[in-house]
Amino acid sequence: MAINTDAPHATDAALQSTDFGDTQKLLDISDKQLKRELNHTDSDTHFAGSLKEEPTEQSVVISASVPRSSSRASFRCASPPTPEEREPCSFMWVAVMSCFCPAVPINLFALYFAHMSRSMIQAKDYDGARRLGRLALLLSLIAIVVGLAIIIYLLMTELK
Incomplete structure (x- = not known):
């Protein structure tokens, strides 16, 4: 056409x-x-x-x-942390520890979000890094709990 x-x-x-x-x-x-x-x-x-x-x-x-809200604020980079405030944590170590649990898709997502949080810290986007770090921590804890539940279930069925 x-x-x-x-x-x-x-x-x-x-x-x-x-x-x-x-x-x-x-x-x-x-x-x-x-x-x-x-x-x-x-x-x-x-x-x-x-x-x-x-x-x-x-x-x-x-x-x-x-x-109602200023649209210009969404395009600004977040300010660096003040001396009282620390740089946000990416919780990469918790995500790596959750990889030892047999909850495969959940811990891989936790590892991905921890990596994205770390890259946002390097890009000085502290709000996004904090948000993704919390999500990585949540997914890591869920993977650990689900993995431990699977291990306990397998041990209980093997003992019978």
């Missing part, structure tokens, strides 16, 4: 005459909002003026599309 690049592009008047006029209005509003966000370096304080005004159709659309 080929795309016709020689066809003339539709103008704004042609777009508004079709059913896509509402979509074009929403896109214009979101473009204006994006330009405003890029021009302001402060937090979302520039929306306070638009929220205090009388609620028109345009201001309702703008206030409804504003995210």
Whole structure:
């Protein structure tokens, strides 16, 4: 299927005459909002003026599309640990110890998450490393408990 690049592009008047006029209005509003966000370096304080005004159709659309949390915070790297706070633990040693238990798929996942936690520590993403380290610890403990239960069950059936 080929795309016709020689066809003339539709103008704004042609777009508004079709059913896509509402979509074009929403896109214009979101473009204006994006330009405003890029021009302001402060937090979302520039929306306070638009929220205090009388609620028109345009201001309702703008206030409804504003995210409640700052999306810029998700792109920032986590700050390094303070002197009182230690670097998070990856629990690699617990994951390696769980590999000696016969709960094969669980302990392999624990080893994988411990490795990912260690690589996130090296990348200075301490929040992600802490989260994956806790998951590795949880999976390691589950693998140890399941492995010990399997060993006890096998010993009990062999003694009979």
